Amino acid sequence: MPFIANTDQQRQEMLELLNTTMDGLFADIPEELRCGELKLPTGISQQEVQEYIGELAKKNKTELTCFVGGGFYDHYIPAAIGALVSRGEFSTAYTPYQPETSQGTLQAIYEYQSMICRLTEMDVSNASLYDGGTAIYEAVVMALASTKRNKIIIDDSVNPIYRKMLESYTTNLNIELVTTKNNDGMANRDELKAQIDDKTAAVVVQNPNFFGCIDDFTDIAELVHANKGLLIASCYPTALGILKTPGAMGADIVTGEGQCLGLPLSFGGPYLGFMATTKAFMRKIPGRVVGRTKDVHGNDGFVLTLQTREQHIRREKATSNICSNEALCALSALIYMSLMGKEGFKQISQLCADKASYAYKRLRQIEGVTPRFGAQWFYNEFVIDVPGNAAEVVNKLIEKGFAAGFPLSRYYDDMDNSILIAVTEKRTKQQIGMLAEALEAVI
Amino acid sequence: MKLIFDKSVPGRCGVMPAKSDVPTSVNLKPELLRNQDAQFPELSELDVVRHFTDLSNKNFGVDTNFYPLGSCTMKYNPKVSELIASDTGFANLHPLLPQLRGGGMLTQGALQVIYETDMQLREITGMAGFTMQPMAGAHGELTGIMIIAAYHRANGNKKTTILVPDTAHGTNPASAAIAGYSVKTVPSNKDGVMDFDALQEMMDDEVAGLMLTCPNTLGLFNPEIKRICDLIHSVDGLVYYDGANLNAVMGKVRPGDIGFDIVHLNLHKTFATPHGGGGPGAGPVGVDEKLLGFLPVSLVVKRDDGTFALEYNREKSIGYIAPFYGNFAIVLRAYAYILMLGKEGCLRVSENAVLNANYIKERLKGHYDLPYRQVCKHECVFSAGNLLTKYGISALDIAKGLIDAGFHPPTMYFPMTVREALMVEPTETESKETLDKFCDAMIDLTEIAKNNPEQLKAAPISTPVGRLDEATAARKPNISYNCPLCG
Amino acid sequence: MAEQGLKYTESHEWAKIEGNIATIGLTDFAIEHLGDIVYLELPEAGDDVTAGTAFGTVESVKAASDLNSPLSGKVTEINEELPDNLETLQNSPFAGGWLVKIELSDASEASKLMDCDVYEEYLKNQD
Known part of the structure; x- marks a missing residue:
C-alpha cells in the first residue's frame, strides 16, 4: 500500500499491544452509520497516475500565444x-x-x-x-x-x-x-x-x-x-x-x-x-x-x-x-523579488510598459481598430475597439494560435466591441506583429 | 543571522532581464512614476540560492522530522504530485481562457480534473456536489456559512445564530461571525463530546446551523451524532461538517450518510498536499441535494457529448467566492493522490491513522494524564497537568524538550477544554519505529521533568535560536526591516 | 487584594465613584491572570459607554479580553500615558493604572455592582 509504512506484521504487533482488533478501534461508530465499500477504482501506481494525468495535461492548449491578462499575467519565472x-x-x-x-x-x-x-x-x-x-x-x-x-x-x-x-x-x-x-x-x-x-x-x-x-x-x-x-x-x-x-x-x-x-x-x-x-x-x-x-x-x-x-x-x-x-x-x-533586485525589477516593469506601448501603436495601424478610451496613460494592458463583435473576433484568433485578449462584454454592458490586451516581457516584437496580421485578417 | 537585505551589494542582479526588441521606450508622465526605486536587495543567483537554502535548514518539515501536530494531519506528501502539478500543460494555463468564446475546449484537461475530483469527493463523503473554489479550510467554512445564510434567505427566514462546540477550532466561530451570525458555544459532556442535553436546551428558531468536527478535536467520535443532526434539522437548521479530521474515518463513515448538509475538506490534510509553511491549501465544499443550487459560480459540468464546460448561470448561487476555480494546482495534487489510493487505500489511510494514534495513547497513558481514556480516532490528547503540579513542568516545556529530542512538538494548549493539553496526531504515513522513538522520548522527558527540570526549562538548545521573547515582540512590534517610513 | 470603598464587576473591573464621576480600572486579579500585558486599547474622551458592554481591550501575548464598563455614561478623561507604560497597570492597578473616567448617566446602576467583601468572596470561586 503506498504511503503507509506499517507492515501487516507491525500492525498485528500494535493491535496486540492494544489488545484489540482493527474493528475494535472503530467500535465507537454505530453500525448503522457505517458506509459500504467506496465506489472508487482500485488504486494505481505512481507511473500510471503520471501517464494518465499527463494525457489530461496535453488536452490543455497552452501553446497559444498569450495576450490575455485581466490581472493574471504570463510573466517569466526564474x-x-x-x-x-x-x-x-x-x-x-x-x-x-x-x-x-x-x-x-x-x-x-x-x-x-x-x-x-x-x-x-x-x-x-x-x-x-x-x-x-x-x-x-x-x-x-x-x-x-x-x-x-x-x-x-x-x-x-x-x-x-x-x-x-x-x-x-x-x-x-x-x-x-x-x-x-x-x-x-x-x-x-x-x-x-x-x-x-x-x-x-x-x-x-x-x-x-x-x-x-x-x-x-x-x-x-x-x-x-x-x-x-x-x-x-x-x-x-x-x-x-x-x-x-x-x-x-x-x-x-x-x-x-x-x-x-x-x-x-x-x-x-x-x-x-x-x-x-x-x-x-x-x-x-x-x-x-x-x-x-x-x-x-x-x-x-x-x-x-x-x-x-x-x-x-x-x-x-x-x-x-x-x-x-x-x-x-x-x-x-x-x-522572485530577491533575484530581480532593485535594477532587474525596474527593468522588467519598464519592459512590460514598452512592449505594450509598441503593441498599442502597431494594432492601431490596422484599419477599423480604434482606441477605446481618450488620451489616457496605460501600463501593460490597453483596450481597443474592433469592428463587429469582440468575442467573435477573439474566437477566430484562437484558430490562428492566439489568445488575443479578453473581450470586455462579459463584464461591461456597453463594450461589445472592446478587447483588453495584455503584453508582458515574454511577448516578442515578432509575436506582436503576427497578432496584428492575424487580427487584420479576421476583421 | 543576516537578512537578505544585509547581503545586498550594489550592482548585482540575480536574473538578467531579456533584451528589449521593441524600438522605443515609453516615457510615462513623471507625476505617475515612483520617486525612488523599490529598495530590493541586489544579489547574484548564488547569493539568493545560498540564503534560502540556509533558511530552509532552520526548519522542521515532514520530510525531515516526525511532525505530530494535532488536527493538522502532517502526513507525507508524495513527490510525484509535485511533478504532476508542474506539468506545463497545467502550470501555463491561463484561467481566463474558458471565458473566451469557444475557450472551454482549450482547457478540457483541467476541467476534467476538477470534474473527476468532484466525483471522487462525492463518493468519499456521500455529498451531492462540490465546489473546488475555497482556498483553505477556513475559506470553506465561510463559503459553507454563506450557503447556510442563502438557504434560509431563500426560505424567507432570518435566523441569527450559529452553534459551535467548546472544542471547535477558532476558525469555526470566526467564520460564522464574519458572515454576520452571532455565535453560541455548546459545552462538552464528561465523555469529551458535545452535551446533547445542553444542545437541546439551546435550540430555538434562531438556530441557523451547527458546525461540528467529527471526530472532534479530542479525537473522539460522538456516538450521538445522528441524533444531533436530527435535532438541528427539527428547527430547519443545517449541520456543517468541518472535515479537518476526515482522515480518521475515511472509508468507514460518510458525513452525507449521517445527515450532514455541508462539508468542507482540507485537501492539504486528508489528501496529502504540502502544507507549505502555512498554505496554500484547498478547502472544497460539498453539499446535499437541497443545497446544490447555492454552490458558488462557476461549476464544471459534463455535457452529453462527453466534453466539460463551466456553468455560470446559476440563479440561487451565493456568487463568486474565488476569482476562478480555486487553488487548482492543489486540487490537482489531491486528485492524483486519490487515484493512487483507490478505494482500498482510502480505508487503509484511516485504519492506520487510528491505529497509530491509539498505539501512542496506549504507550504514553501511564506517563501523562489522559483526560479521556476511551478509544480515540486519529489523534489523542494528553495533559501535562500532573507534571506542572509535581515538577513545575508545563506542556510548553515538554514541547520544547521534544524539539531537542528531534521531534516537532504536538499542538499545545488546544483544545481549550483540556488543561496543559498536548494533542498528538501521528498520521498513517509514520511507521511503528518512528512512533516508538517518539514515545521513548516522551517518556524520557517525564524522567527529566522529575530529575532535572531546569534542563527542560532551558530547552531547546539544539535549534538556531532558544526561546523567544514574544511579549516584547507584541509590545513593540518590529514587523518590517528598516522601513523608510517607520524610521 | 481588592480595595475597600470601590465597586466591582464579575469581569474584574473596579469603579471609584466620586459624585457624578467614576474612575474605572482593572483589578489585580485580572491583571495577574492575563500575564504579560502587551497592549491596551482605550476609548476616546467624549465616547458614550454602557454598563456591561466593552469600551476597550487589554491583550497579553496569548489572550485578549474586553474591558467592560461597570457603569453607563460619557468618557471625560482617559489615562493617556498608560498604553505606553503598561508596567504601571501591572504595578499599580488601583491607582496609577486607572483606565478612564466617566460622567455617569445613571448613578443608580452602582447598586448592582459588588462591594469589596462580596468581590473577595466571588474571587474564591474563580480558578
Missing part, C-alpha cells in the same frame, strides 16, 4: 524559485507555531513583509492572504470595523471579478455597497465626490485599473480622509517597479494579486493575496504577522506576533477567520 520552494524543509512544514523549529519560514515571512512594504511604500504587511480578490474583501472588513461605518464605494474600473466577489461576501452584512461608473476608463471623480460622505468607511480603487489605465489617487485619498474614511487601493506589483506607489498617494490599505511575482498561472491558483497598511492600522490587519525579537541568549529571532487579533485566540471576535494562508506562494514572491 528557475531558482522552483528549485528553492520545492525544498521539503519549506514545503512540508506548517504554520510556524513553534518558532525554534521554524526560523527559516519565519525569517522568510519577515523578509517578505519587508519587501512588500518597500514595494508599496507602506509601513506594515501581513504574511499573505488567499488572492487579490479576497484581499479586497478583507480590507473592506478591516475598514468597516475600524471606522464603525457601513458604506463602501467601489469604482467599476476595479477588476470586475473582484467586485463580484465583494458582492457575494457582503450579502449578509449590513452594508451599503455603491459602485461608481468609470469615466472614459478612469475612476469617476465626479461620482466618487458625490458619494463620499460621513457614512463612508472606504473607497476602493485599482491602479493600473482593469483597463490598464494609470491613475493617481492622491486627490481621492485627500477627499476620503477629509470625511474620516479610508482609501483601499488594489495594485499590480510588476507595475510598481516604475509607477507611483499607493503609499505615496496616501492609501490606508493596499491590496493586490502577487501572481506576477514568480507564480505560474496554474489555471487560477494557488496565487498570492498581499495586504499592507499604515502603522495606525497595524493591530487591525487580518492574518499572520511575523515580528523580529530576541531569544533568551540575546540572539535575534522571529516569532508570529500580534496573535490576539487572530481566530485561534479571539475566536468570534477575530479580525478575520483566516488560518492557512499562501505562505509558500509568498516565499516564491520573496525569492
